[in-house]
Amino acid sequence: MARPRYTALLMIVTIDGVAASGKSSVSSGVAQALGVPYVSSGLLYRAATLLGLEADLDLRGAPDLLNLLGAHPVRLEPLAGGNRVWQGERDLTDDLHSTRVDRGVSVVAALPEVREWVDAQLRALPEPFVAEGRDMGTNVFPHAPHKFYLTASARIRAERRARERPEDVPAIEADLQRRDELDTVQSAPAPDALVIDTGPLDLQGVIDTILTRLH
Numbered sequence: 001m002a003r004p005r006y007t008a009l010l011m012i013v014t015i016d017g018v019a020a021s022g023k024s025s026v027s028s029g030v031a032q033a034l035g036v037p038y039v040s041s042g043l044l045y046r047a048a049t050l051l052g053l054e055a056d057l058d059l060r061g062a063p064d065l066l067n068l069l070g071a072h073p074v075r076l077e078p079l080a081g082g083n084r085v086w087q088g089e090r091d092l093t094d095d096l097h098s099t100r101v102d103r104g105v106s107v108v109a110a111l112p113e114v115r116e117w118v119d120a121q122l123r124a125l126p127e128p129f130v131a132e133g134r135d136m137g138t139n140v141f142p143h144a145p146h147k148f149y150l151t152a153s154a155r156i157r158a159e160r161r162a163r164e165r166p167e168d169v170p171a172i173e174a175d176l177q178r179r180d181e182l183d184t185v186q187s188a189p190a191p192d193a194l195v196i197d198t199g200p201l202d203l204q205g206v207i208d209t210i211l212t213r214l215h
C-alpha cells in the first residue's frame with residue numbers, strides 16, 4: 001500500500017503558542033492540507049467567558065460558572081475550515097473574539113475546574129485532528145507525536161491583529177502582553193515541540209514549515 005503523504009494523517013498534531021501568534025490560522029491551513037479537522041481549544045475558554053459575562057457572573061467564581069455551563073452545555077464543532085461553538089441552537093462563535101472576552105478569558109482559564117471541563121471535551125474528540133491552544137502538547141495531548149509552538153514579538157502580533165480590529169497597535173500590543181503574562185502558567189512549550197518564530201515568515205511560510213516536518 002502506498003505510504004500516506006503525511007504520517008500525521010492518523011494522529012494528533014498540536015500547535016500551541018502565545019496570544020495572536022497565528023495558532024488558529026496556521027492550524028486551519030495545516031489541517032486543510034492534511035484533510036483533517038482542527039480543534040481550537042481557546043474557543044471553549046472564550047465561550048465560558050462570554051456566557052459568564054452575559055450572566056453577569058464573577059468570572060473568578062468557578063461553582064456558578066460550572067453550574068451555568070452544566071445547565072446549558074456548550075459544544076465545539078471542529079471543521080477543517082474553522083470551528084463553531086454552539087450552546088443549544090445558538091451559535092456563539094462570532095461573539096467569542098471581542099476585546100471584552102479577551103480581557104476576561106485569562107481569569108476564567110485560570111480556574112482548574114474550567115480547565116478540566118475543556119480538557120474533557122477535547123479528549124473526547126475522535127482522532128485525527130490538529131489541536132491548537134496553549135497546553136495541547138504539554139497537558140492535554142502529551143503523547144502527540146508532532147508538536148509545534150508558535151512565537152512572534154508582541155509588536156508583530158499586534159500589527160497583525162490590528163488588521164482585524166478597530167484598535168491601534170500600541171493598545172493591542174499592551175493587551176497581548178497582559179494576556180501573555182496572565183497565561184504564562186499554561187503557555188510553556190513542550191520540551192519536544194518545535195518552536196517556530198513566525199515573525200520572519202508569512203502565514204503560508206509557517207504552514208509549509210510544519211507540513212515539511214509531517215512527511
Ligand SMILES: Nc1ncnc2c1ncn2[C@@H]1O[C@H](COP(=O)(O)OP(=O)(O)OP(=O)(O)O)[C@@H](O)[C@H]1O
Pocket residue numbers: 017018019020021022023024025026042160161163164198199201202203204206
Ligand atoms: N505568519 C504570519 N504572517 C502574517 N500574518 C499572520 C501570520 N500568522 C497569523 N497571521 C495573522 O495574524 C492574525 C492572528 O492570527 P490568529 O488569529 O490565527 O492567531 P491566534 O494565535 O489564533 O490568536 P488568538 O490567540 O487570539 O486566538 C490573523 O489575522 C492572521 O491571519
Ligand SMILES: Nc1ccn([C@@H]2O[C@H](COP(=O)(O)O)[C@@H](O)[C@H]2O)c(=O)n1
Pocket residue numbers: 019020023041042043045046105106107109132133134135136179183186
Ligand atoms: N489551551 C488553552 C487555550 C486557551 N487558553 C486561554 O484562553 C484564552 C483564549 O485563547 P485563544 O487561543 O483563543 O487566544 C487564552 O488567552 C488563555 O487564557 C488556555 O488557557 N489554554
